Amino acid sequence: xxxxxxxxxxxxxxxxxxxxxxPEDLLCYGFDASRIEGHARAVIWPRTTKDxxxxxxxxxxxxxxxxxxxxxxxxxGGAIPLNRAMVMSFEKMNKLVELDTNNxxxxxxxxxxxxxxxRDLEHLGFFYPPDPASMNFCTIGxxxxxxxxxxxxxxxxxxxxxxxxxxxxxxxxxxxTTGVRTSKGVVGYDLARLxxxxxxxxxxxxxxxxxxxxxxxxxxxLLAMFDNLEASGKTVSKxxxxxxMPRTLEFMDREAITAVERYxxxxxxxxxxxLLLIELDGHPSAITKQAEKIAEICESLNADIxxxxxxxxxxxLWEARxxxxxxxxxxxxxxxxxxxxxxxxxxxxxxxxxxxxxxxxGISIVNFGHAGDGNIxxxxxxxxxxxxxxxxxxxxxxxxFSMTLSLGGTISGEHGIGMTKAPYLSMELKKxxxxxxxxxxxxxxxxxxxxxxxxxx
Amino acid sequence: xxxxxxxxxxxxxxxxxxxxxxPEDLLCYGFDASRIEGHARAVIWPRTTKDxxxxxxxxxxxxxxxxxxxxxxxxxGGAIPLNRAMVMSFEKMNKLVELDTNNxxxxxxxxxxxxxxxRDLEHLGFFYPPDPASMNFCTIGxxxxxxxxxxxxxxxxxxxxxxxxxxxxxxxxxxxTTGVRTSKGVVGYDLARLxxxxxxxxxxxxxxxxxxxxxxxxxxxLLAMFDNLEASGKTVSKxxxxxxMPRTLEFMDREAITAVERYxxxxxxxxxxxLLLIELDGHPSAITKQAEKIAEICESLNADIxxxxxxxxxxxLWEARxxxxxxxxxxxxxxxxxxxxxxxxxxxxxxxxxxxxxxxxGISIVNFGHAGDGNIxxxxxxxxxxxxxxxxxxxxxxxxFSMTLSLGGTISGEHGIGMTKAPYLSMELKKxxxxxxxxxxxxxxxxxxxxxxxxxx
Numbered sequence: 001x002x003x004x005x006x007x008x009x010x011x012x013x014x015x016x017x018x019x020x021x022x023p024e025d026l027l028c029y030g031f032d033a034s035r036i037e038g039h040a041r042a043v044i045w046p047r048t049t050k051d052x053x054x055x056x057x058x059x060x061x062x063x064x065x066x067x068x069x070x071x072x073x074x075x076x077g078g079a080i081p082l083n084r085a086m087v088m089s090f091e092k093m094n095k096l097v098e099l100d101t102n103n104x105x106x107x108x109x110x111x112x113x114x115x116x117x118x119r120d121l122e123h124l125g126f127f128y129p130p131d132p133a134s135m136n137f138c139t140i141g142x143x144x145x146x147x148x149x150x151x152x153x154x155x156x157x158x159x160x161x162x163x164x165x166x167x168x169x170x171x172x173x174x175x176x177t178t179g180v181r182t183s184k185g186v187v188g189y190d191l192a193r194l195x196x197x198x199x200x201x202x203x204x205x206x207x208x209x210x211x212x213x214x215x216x217x218x219x220x221x222l223l224a225m226f227d228n229l230e231a232s233g234k235t236v237s238k239x240x241x242x243x244x245m246p247r248t249l250e251f252m253d254r255e256a257i258t259a260v261e262r263y264x265x266x267x268x269x270x271x272x273x274x275l276l277l278i279e280l281d282g283h284p285s286a287i288t289k290q291a292e293k294i295a296e297i298c299e300s301l302n303a304d305i306x307x308x309x310x311x312x313x314x315x316x317l318w319e320a321r322x323x324x325x326x327x328x329x330x331x332x333x334x335x336x337x338x339x340x341x342x343x344x345x346x347x348x349x350x351x352x353x354x355x356x357x358x359x360x361x362g363i364s365i366v367n368f369g370h371a372g373d374g375n376i377x378x379x380x381x382x383x384x385x386x387x388x389x390x391x392x393x394x395x396x397x398x399x400x401f402s403m404t405l406s407l408g409g410t411i412s413g414e415h416g417i418g419m420t421k422a423p424y425l426s427m428e429l430k431k432x433x434x435x436x437x438x439x440x441x442x443x444x445x446x447x448x449x450x451x452x453x454x455x456x457x
Numbered sequence: 458x459x460x461x462x463x464x465x466x467x468x469x470x471x472x473x474x475x476x477x478x479x480p481e482d483l484l485c486y487g488f489d490a491s492r493i494e495g496h497a498r499a500v501i502w503p504r505t506t507k508d509x510x511x512x513x514x515x516x517x518x519x520x521x522x523x524x525x526x527x528x529x530x531x532x533x534g535g536a537i538p539l540n541r542a543m544v545m546s547f548e549k550m551n552k553l554v555e556l557d558t559n560n561x562x563x564x565x566x567x568x569x570x571x572x573x574x575x576r577d578l579e580h581l582g583f584f585y586p587p588d589p590a591s592m593n594f595c596t597i598g599x600x601x602x603x604x605x606x607x608x609x610x611x612x613x614x615x616x617x618x619x620x621x622x623x624x625x626x627x628x629x630x631x632x633x634t635t636g637v638r639t640s641k642g643v644v645g646y647d648l649a650r651l652x653x654x655x656x657x658x659x660x661x662x663x664x665x666x667x668x669x670x671x672x673x674x675x676x677x678x679l680l681a682m683f684d685n686l687e688a689s690g691k692t693v694s695k696x697x698x699x700x701x702m703p704r705t706l707e708f709m710d711r712e713a714i715t716a717v718e719r720y721x722x723x724x725x726x727x728x729x730x731x732l733l734l735i736e737l738d739g740h741p742s743a744i745t746k747q748a749e750k751i752a753e754i755c756e757s758l759n760a761d762i763x764x765x766x767x768x769x770x771x772x773x774l775w776e777a778r779x780x781x782x783x784x785x786x787x788x789x790x791x792x793x794x795x796x797x798x799x800x801x802x803x804x805x806x807x808x809x810x811x812x813x814x815x816x817x818x819g820i821s822i823v824n825f826g827h828a829g830d831g832n833i834x835x836x837x838x839x840x841x842x843x844x845x846x847x848x849x850x851x852x853x854x855x856x857x858f859s860m861t862l863s864l865g866g867t868i869s870g871e872h873g874i875g876m877t878k879a880p881y882l883s884m885e886l887k888k889x890x891x892x893x894x895x896x897x898x899x900x901x902x903x904x905x906x907x908x909x910x911x912x913x914x
Contacts, residue, residue: 341637429645
């Protein structure tokens with residue numbers, strides 16, 4: 001389909017848009033955090049919606065595949081260029097366009113870094129809750145494409161709960177604006193939500209209006225240390241059972257703690273079986289009372305509890321939490337990372353099942369994640385140098401997904417399907433459900449030029 | 458398309474499903490709160506998903522149009538049977554199927570009354586926020602189909618923010634289950650959100666899993682009385698500007714107050730220009746502080762403030778609020794009711810514009826609604842007995858929508874498009890956006906048998 005001479009032509013036709021086919025660019029933009037290597041035809045950096053329109057018109061006429069790309073922090077290969085796609089990077093479209101404090105929303109370009117937005121807003125007393133672990137690198141555009149979550153999703157929901165309005169360019173170059181700039185709206189089908197989490201397969205998002213909140217008055221961060229795994233799971237259930245909704249309830253097991261301390265010593269306790277990082281926010285007296293209740297619950301389950309004394313102590317704990325994934329990659333560069341979710345009260349059963357799988361296979365499985373959500377990041381510590389073991393590790397994925405689904409869960413809580421989970425899609429969705437999704441894909445992208453090879457294997 | 462002998466055949470083919478073509482049933486199920494009269498071919502009451510499947514298989518094979526119906530409380534004619542459709546009423550599918558307090562969700566059948574669910578949950582210490590004014594009659598299935606809102610949407614969002622998982626029957630009788638029973642999930646496109654608010658045009662919803670919350674610890678209800686309209690608008694902005702997020706910020710103008718008092722005397726103050734009904738929920742000391750701040754803001758704008766002393770005083774205020782719509786119908790049975798939304802800080806401008814339209818046309822316009830959301834229920838007090846004036850009143854709708862859109866608003870906040878707003882759809886959406894929506898409709902319902910004549914004029 002792809003025309004061979006398209007590179008020369010696109011440079012001729014779009015002379016004022018930065019484009020590269022330097023080998024180092026093709027290399028850097030050919031892979032993402034999934035560590036899959038793709039092959040980019042070229043990399044292009046639009047600066048405006050108009051630029052995106054022109055690129056898509058060109059791509060549509062010439063049937064050149066295009067992959068929109070944020071920061072490439074996705075875990076499932078969503079930003080990998082397949083079919084010699086052209087990578088459209090949003091690094092130059094990274095502005096905070098408008099901050100509307102009266103109506104509590106912001107307009108941003110897709111390339112804006114999540115952490116940057118967080119800090120800018122907090123400085124002014126506002127709050128954007130979604131906080132993926134990669135928040136200091138990942139972009140809002142990527143967050144919207146993947147419907148990113150993060151620890152605070154427990155209380156505050158995920159990206160889709162904040163998307164109000166999207167400007168997007170269809171594969172044929174048409175611009176649509178969907179959703180509303182008001183807090184409510186029911187005019188026609190909800191295309192804004194449909195695009196959110198569609199992994200760049202339906203349209204190229206060029207502008208995003210996000211709902212923001214007033215910054216919570218106070219935050220209390222607690223670290224609970226358990227000498228057995230099961231007690232940590234029980235604690236999660238008891239906290240929710242006490243009708244307390246912390247903003248985070250993060251879990252890490254002993255292997256995760258050890259890996260972090262080896263990678264970046266922050267002084268985490270090493271002689272425990274599991275940790276919960278619990279954060280409360282809200283009115284000072286309300287959360288003080290909640291923290292006391294949580295301490296009581298933890299003590300009743302023989303856990304030690306520590307309170308972060310100030311914001312730097314808090315940041316240190318979160319640094320440790322965010323370092324888990326890089327720390328594990330550091331140990332096992334080929335580890336397989338899945339982000340399954342089970343109903344919250346099924347976590348103990350899931351962790352028990354995972355331990356059994358690890359014992360039976362002789363392959364270490366490290367678990368951490370958002371216990372309050374039932375969202376566990378399951379890391380199969382695979383090593384490609386041992387071919388047989390690696391094959392076994394790969395086979396574990398299917399067992400883990402089966403177990404997840406039998407407990408009423410889902411195979412992806414926040415990473416999306418991309419390439420790595422595409423072979424397993426039909427484990428969770430029925431054929432008629434997948435057919436509808438393929439129909440929607442075909443409706444938006446009849447020439448199949450937008451992020452080909454993703455979601456549907 | 459419709460076969461004439463289909464009635465006899467459906468009774469033969471589905472002998473164990475209750476079906477009626479008695480004139481009184483056809484009459485009762487032929488109209489809804491929009492007061493449009495449709496013509497039902499028959500009324501059918503499924504008891505199970507299996508029943509719905511059989512009806513849809515029959516309808517699909519015989520190309521018989523079907524309209525799913527909750528309680529018929531919709532304002533835009535979504536439940537009106539057109540093309541001699543068969544009305545599928547969910548009165549017999551009204552159970553609370555499962556209450557999962559560990560994972561904070563419920564499964565309900567579509568015919569369950571919203572207010573019934575509210576009370577059952579509150580009794581157990583849980584909370585389902587969406588509270589349309591018709592909550593004591595309307596069904597959860599209808600709420601999902603219309604993506605219903607309500608006063609508490611300000612703090613808690615609308616129905617779509619609570620829909621986790623849907624079981625639905627496609628027009629051809631296929632069953633899909635979409636969404637997740639966990640708090641997160643990004644596997645494929647978000648069909649659950651696509652069905653929410655699709656007004657029964659894509660699939661028949663047969664089971665609904667809703668997220669629930671712990672019941673807030675305490676509620677404070679305040680009534681603020683203004684001697685000028687503008688001050689009430691400023692108060693709304695100042696409350697939000699003070700980073701207070703009440704759960705409701707309801708507005709009514711003098712005409713609305715007078716109408717309610719005439720209809721159902723509850724002792725509302727009659728000599729004021731506008732009222733705000735402000736409700737806070739959360740931790741007692743947090744909301745007490747917020748209530749003090751709100752009182753301060755109101756006083757600075759010369760408003761009197763009254764606190765509901767107990768739950769019966771609170772319920773009385775809400776009774777008055779919920780009586781506005783029936784009270785206005787009582788005065789003008791043919792009044793035209795639109796639920797436009799503007800960005801919150803544009804409310805004063807919108808109200809000013811509405812007053813000007815009323816003055817110019819000589820037709821009274823009564824306003825009330827969710828000021829915190831910018832969602833105003835604009836009531837054009839039209840009288841069909843005066844044909845010329847009624848025509849003028851109808852023409853006002855377009856002016857009101859133009860004004861709304863020019864302020865960055867939307868023509869429907871919570872009522873949907875149905876029939877009454879269908880002629881205006883293209884004022885808000887571009888042709889390419891409508892085309893995508895029509896494509897989605899065609900994908901789900903290629904024979905166009907599900908709720909024909911709605912959304913797309």
